[in-house]
Amino acid sequence: MSSQNQALAEAFKSIREFLTAQQARLYILEKRTNNLEEEQINRIENISENLKQQLIKFDVVHKKQFENLKQGHFDVLEGLKNLEVQGESRFNLLEPQIKNLEQGQKRFDNLEQKIKELEQGQIAIINERLNHFEPILHRFSDLETKLKNTELITQKMAKVLPNAIREATIQQFNPKTTSFKYEKTGLTDSLQEPVEHCLRQSVREDTSFFADILFPVMGPAIRKSINESLKNIVQSINKTAELSISPQGLAWRVQAWRSGQSFSEIVLQKTLLYRVEQVFLIHRETGLLIQHLHQEGVEIGDSDAVSAMFTAIQDFILDSFSSSKTEELNSVEIGDYTVWLERGPYATLACVIRGAAPPNFRDLMHVMLETLHAHYGLLLKKFDGDSQPLEPCLPLLEQTLQSEAKSDAKSSRFFSIPLIGILSVILLTLLGWGYFNFEYQQRLTNYINALQKTPGIVVVSTKYQDGKFIIFGMRDPLSAEPQKITQHYELSDDVETFWTPYQDLTPQFVEQRIHQQLVPPSTVSIHLQDHILYLKGYASQDWINKAQALQIAEVHKVVIDELLETEQFLLALAQLELAPPESVTMIVQKRILRIAGNVDSSTFKALQKGIENLPKSSEEFAGFETSGLKDVEREMDDVIKYIEKTRLYFYQGTTELMPDQKKTKQALQKSAQKLLVLTQILHKQIQIHIIGNADGIGSKHRNQQLSQQRAEWVFNWLQSFGIEKRLMIITSPALIRFNENEPNPNDRNVSFQIKD
Amino acid sequence: MAIIQKKICMIGDFSVGKTSLVGRFVRQSFSEKYLTTVGVKIDTKLVKLTENQDVKLILWDIAGGDALTTTTASYLRGAAGFLLVIDGTRLPTWKNALNLRQAVTEKIGEKPFVMLLNKADLEEKWEITPPIIDEKIQLGWTILKTSAKTGMNVEEAFFKLATQMLKK
Structure with a gap:
C-alpha cells in the first residue's frame, strides 16, 4: 500500500515538475512572440490568441484533472485501508488520463514547431516587401518635386489636353462605350459652364470683338428671323380673318382680353392643327438617309430616294437662287404637305407636315438638330452609309413625331363646330x-x-x-x-x-272653224260626222243660204234636212203647241204670230194660254197679234143680255112705237141679226120669246089684246129682216094689269127672253 | 445584316445612256426614246454583295454634259463612287469622259469608279478602238462594255462599283 502511495506521490510530483517546466517554456514563448515585428503583430496576435485559447483550454483540462487527481488521492488515502480493489481500479482510471496528457504534450510540440516555421516565413516576406518599397519611395519623392514644378506640368498638360478632350468626346458620343444615355457627366456639360463664363467675361471686357465676329452671321440671321416673323404674321392674319366673326372667334377675343395675350396669339394657339407624318434625318454631305421615322399608317415611298432628292433640291436651290450662298431652302409646299427643313453642320432634319404647323415647331426642330449634333456630332460627321451606329438617334427623333400626338388628337376632330x-x-x-x-x-x-x-x-x-x-x-x-x-x-x-x-284638222278644230265662219244662231245645232256637217234647228233664210255655201277643209257636205227657216219653224211650232180649230187661221210674219178666227169661250181661253206659253225671244217669236181671234160664245151672251135688256115702248093703247124708239129699234135689229149669225157659228138652237106688255088703264081684256098685238107687231117686224119664225115665239105676260087710273108709259112695251 | 447606303453618280456626256443604264439596272426596262435629264434624277437599288452584306445604292443620275457645271458639281458632293459612261459610237464622249473624271476627282477626291463603254449593241459602229481602251486598262481602270438595250454587263457594272466602294 505504502509503495503504491509512494508511486502515486512520485507520479504527481513528476507531473508537477512537468507542468512547471511547461509553464516556464510557455512564458519564454510568449516573450518571443511579443518580440515579433509590429507589421506581423496582427497575424501573430491571432496565432497567440489561438494559442492562448488553447492554453486556457489546456489549463482548464489540466486543472480539472489535477482536481480530480487530488480528489482521487484523498479518496484513496481515506479509502485505501478499506478499499484495495477500488484503489486499483482508480489507478486504471488514471492511466488513460496520463496518456491524454502525453498526447497534449505532443500536440504542443507540434504547435511550437509550426510557430517557428511561420515566424521565419513571415520575416522573409516582410524583408522582401520592404526592399520593394524602397525604390518606390524614391520615385514618389521625385514625383513630389515634379508636381511642385507648375511650369513643367503646364507644358505636359498642353501636350495631353487636346488628346484628352478628343478622347472624352469620343467616349461621350460613342454609344458603344457608354450606356447609350446622355448623362450630365459628358464633356460638353462639363465645359458648358466655364465656356459660358469665359464668353460672358470676354463680352463684358470687349464687346466690339464679338460684334466683329458675329457681324457676318448677324445679317442673315436677322433677315431670316424677320422673314419668319413676317410669315407668322401673314399666317395669323389669315387665320384671324377667318375666325373673327365666328362665335368661337368672339370667345377667343374674350379670352385674349382676359389673359392679356394678343388675339392672334390665341388664334394661333387654338387653330393650328398639324401632324408631322415623316421625319428624315439626312446626311448633309452625301444626302444619304441616316434615319427615317413616320407615323403609323402613313404611306411612304422610297425614303432613301426622297432623302437624296431633298438634298438635290436644296443644292439646286442654293446654286440657282442664292447669290450669296447663304439663303437656303427652308420649306417646300407639296399639296397638303409642307416639308420643313432645318440644317446642322452634318445633318439636315426634314419634317413632312400635314396641315399648318406652328412656328415654334421649327424651334423644336432646331433644338432637336442641335441635340443630335451635340450627342452624335462625330458619328454624324463620319457617317458613311451605315446607319446602325446612329440608331440611338431614334428615340430623340421620335419626339418630333410624339410631340404631335396631342395635335394629332386635335386634328382627329376633323369637323370643328364652325x-x-x-x-x-x-x-x-x-x-x-x-x-x-x-x-x-x-x-x-x-x-x-x-x-x-x-x-x-x-x-x-x-x-x-x-x-x-x-x-x-x-x-x-x-x-x-x-x-x-x-x-x-x-x-x-x-x-x-x-x-x-297651222290648221288642226281634228273634228274639234273643224267644228270650231265652222262656228267661227258661220256664227250659227243658238237655234242651230251643229254636228260633224264623217266629214258631213249636219245642221239642225232653224235659222234665217240668209243664214241657211250661207251655210249651204260653206267651203271648209274636212267638210265634204252640208245636210240641212232638219234645218228650217225661222218663220216656218215658228208657225209649225204654233200649230203644234196651239192645235187650233179650223175656224182659226195663223200666220207668222216677221216672227209675229198673227192668229184670227171665231171660237167658243173654252177654245179662246185655251188659245190665249197656249200663246202665252209660246217662246218669245230675239230668235223666236217677236210678238203675237190676237185681235183677229174672237170668243163668239161670249159675244152671243152679250148680245142676248143686250136683247133681253132692251124694251120697245109703244104709244098708249096702240101698237105704234114711240117716236124715240127708232135707235133702239135699229140696235135691236142689229143685235137680233148678230145673234142669228152667232147661233149659226156656234151651231146653237135658240128661241126668242117676245113678250108684249100694257099698262093698267083699260080693261083686262083690252090690255090682254093689246099685249098680244104689240108682241105680234115685233114678231112681224123681226121676221121682216130675216129672223125665222121658228126662232120666235110670242109669250103671254105673267100678269095683265087692268082698271088702273094712272097711265104708265114704261109698262107699254115689248121685252124679250132668249132661251135655248 | 446591316444595310449600307452608298451614293453613286452617273457621269458622262449628253446622250451616252446614263439614264438608260439606270433604267435597265433599277427597272429592267429600256426605251429607245431619248429624254434628256434636267438637273438630277434619283433612284435606289438594293444590291446583295455577299450573303451578309447588302448595299443600297442611291443613284444620282446627273444631267449629262461635256463639263461640270456648278449645279452638277454640287450634286457630286458625298458620292462614294461613280460610273463614267461613254458612248462607244462617239469618240468625243471618251475625251469628255476623261476630262469629267479629272474634274470629278478634283471636286470630291479619288473615288472608285467604273468606266462603261455603252451601246455595245452597236459595236459595229464604234469609234473607240481597243488600243485606246487598253491604255486605260493598263492604268488599272475597270472598264466594261455595256448595253442598256440588251442589259449586257449592266448588273456587273454596278456590282463591281459597289464592291470597290465597300473594299475601300
Whole structure:
C-alpha cells in the first residue's frame, strides 16, 4: 500500500515538475512572440490568441484533472485501508488520463514547431516587401518635386489636353462605350459652364470683338428671323380673318382680353392643327438617309430616294437662287404637305407636315438638330452609309413625331363646330336650291306636258338659252292661248315661245272653224260626222243660204234636212203647241204670230194660254197679234143680255112705237141679226120669246089684246129682216094689269127672253 | 445584316445612256426614246454583295454634259463612287469622259469608279478602238462594255462599283 502511495506521490510530483517546466517554456514563448515585428503583430496576435485559447483550454483540462487527481488521492488515502480493489481500479482510471496528457504534450510540440516555421516565413516576406518599397519611395519623392514644378506640368498638360478632350468626346458620343444615355457627366456639360463664363467675361471686357465676329452671321440671321416673323404674321392674319366673326372667334377675343395675350396669339394657339407624318434625318454631305421615322399608317415611298432628292433640291436651290450662298431652302409646299427643313453642320432634319404647323415647331426642330449634333456630332460627321451606329438617334427623333400626338388628337376632330355650321348652311342651301330646282324642273315638265296636251298646240323643240327656256312649236290660232298656260305655271319670266300657225284638222278644230265662219244662231245645232256637217234647228233664210255655201277643209257636205227657216219653224211650232180649230187661221210674219178666227169661250181661253206659253225671244217669236181671234160664245151672251135688256115702248093703247124708239129699234135689229149669225157659228138652237106688255088703264081684256098685238107687231117686224119664225115665239105676260087710273108709259112695251 | 447606303453618280456626256443604264439596272426596262435629264434624277437599288452584306445604292443620275457645271458639281458632293459612261459610237464622249473624271476627282477626291463603254449593241459602229481602251486598262481602270438595250454587263457594272466602294 505504502509503495503504491509512494508511486502515486512520485507520479504527481513528476507531473508537477512537468507542468512547471511547461509553464516556464510557455512564458519564454510568449516573450518571443511579443518580440515579433509590429507589421506581423496582427497575424501573430491571432496565432497567440489561438494559442492562448488553447492554453486556457489546456489549463482548464489540466486543472480539472489535477482536481480530480487530488480528489482521487484523498479518496484513496481515506479509502485505501478499506478499499484495495477500488484503489486499483482508480489507478486504471488514471492511466488513460496520463496518456491524454502525453498526447497534449505532443500536440504542443507540434504547435511550437509550426510557430517557428511561420515566424521565419513571415520575416522573409516582410524583408522582401520592404526592399520593394524602397525604390518606390524614391520615385514618389521625385514625383513630389515634379508636381511642385507648375511650369513643367503646364507644358505636359498642353501636350495631353487636346488628346484628352478628343478622347472624352469620343467616349461621350460613342454609344458603344457608354450606356447609350446622355448623362450630365459628358464633356460638353462639363465645359458648358466655364465656356459660358469665359464668353460672358470676354463680352463684358470687349464687346466690339464679338460684334466683329458675329457681324457676318448677324445679317442673315436677322433677315431670316424677320422673314419668319413676317410669315407668322401673314399666317395669323389669315387665320384671324377667318375666325373673327365666328362665335368661337368672339370667345377667343374674350379670352385674349382676359389673359392679356394678343388675339392672334390665341388664334394661333387654338387653330393650328398639324401632324408631322415623316421625319428624315439626312446626311448633309452625301444626302444619304441616316434615319427615317413616320407615323403609323402613313404611306411612304422610297425614303432613301426622297432623302437624296431633298438634298438635290436644296443644292439646286442654293446654286440657282442664292447669290450669296447663304439663303437656303427652308420649306417646300407639296399639296397638303409642307416639308420643313432645318440644317446642322452634318445633318439636315426634314419634317413632312400635314396641315399648318406652328412656328415654334421649327424651334423644336432646331433644338432637336442641335441635340443630335451635340450627342452624335462625330458619328454624324463620319457617317458613311451605315446607319446602325446612329440608331440611338431614334428615340430623340421620335419626339418630333410624339410631340404631335396631342395635335394629332386635335386634328382627329376633323369637323370643328364652325365647320359643321358652315357645312350645314351649305347643305341647307344646296337642299333648298335642289328642291327649288327640282320644283322648277317639275313645273317646267308639267308645263310642257300641258302644252302638248292642249289641242291645237304642238311642241317641236325646246332649249335653254341665256337663262331662258325657249320653246318652238306650232299652234292653231283657235287653240287655247298658250300665254295663259304659261301664266298658270308661273313661268312667264322664264319661258319664251315661238309659234308657227297651222290648221288642226281634228273634228274639234273643224267644228270650231265652222262656228267661227258661220256664227250659227243658238237655234242651230251643229254636228260633224264623217266629214258631213249636219245642221239642225232653224235659222234665217240668209243664214241657211250661207251655210249651204260653206267651203271648209274636212267638210265634204252640208245636210240641212232638219234645218228650217225661222218663220216656218215658228208657225209649225204654233200649230203644234196651239192645235187650233179650223175656224182659226195663223200666220207668222216677221216672227209675229198673227192668229184670227171665231171660237167658243173654252177654245179662246185655251188659245190665249197656249200663246202665252209660246217662246218669245230675239230668235223666236217677236210678238203675237190676237185681235183677229174672237170668243163668239161670249159675244152671243152679250148680245142676248143686250136683247133681253132692251124694251120697245109703244104709244098708249096702240101698237105704234114711240117716236124715240127708232135707235133702239135699229140696235135691236142689229143685235137680233148678230145673234142669228152667232147661233149659226156656234151651231146653237135658240128661241126668242117676245113678250108684249100694257099698262093698267083699260080693261083686262083690252090690255090682254093689246099685249098680244104689240108682241105680234115685233114678231112681224123681226121676221121682216130675216129672223125665222121658228126662232120666235110670242109669250103671254105673267100678269095683265087692268082698271088702273094712272097711265104708265114704261109698262107699254115689248121685252124679250132668249132661251135655248 | 446591316444595310449600307452608298451614293453613286452617273457621269458622262449628253446622250451616252446614263439614264438608260439606270433604267435597265433599277427597272429592267429600256426605251429607245431619248429624254434628256434636267438637273438630277434619283433612284435606289438594293444590291446583295455577299450573303451578309447588302448595299443600297442611291443613284444620282446627273444631267449629262461635256463639263461640270456648278449645279452638277454640287450634286457630286458625298458620292462614294461613280460610273463614267461613254458612248462607244462617239469618240468625243471618251475625251469628255476623261476630262469629267479629272474634274470629278478634283471636286470630291479619288473615288472608285467604273468606266462603261455603252451601246455595245452597236459595236459595229464604234469609234473607240481597243488600243485606246487598253491604255486605260493598263492604268488599272475597270472598264466594261455595256448595253442598256440588251442589259449586257449592266448588273456587273454596278456590282463591281459597289464592291470597290465597300473594299475601300
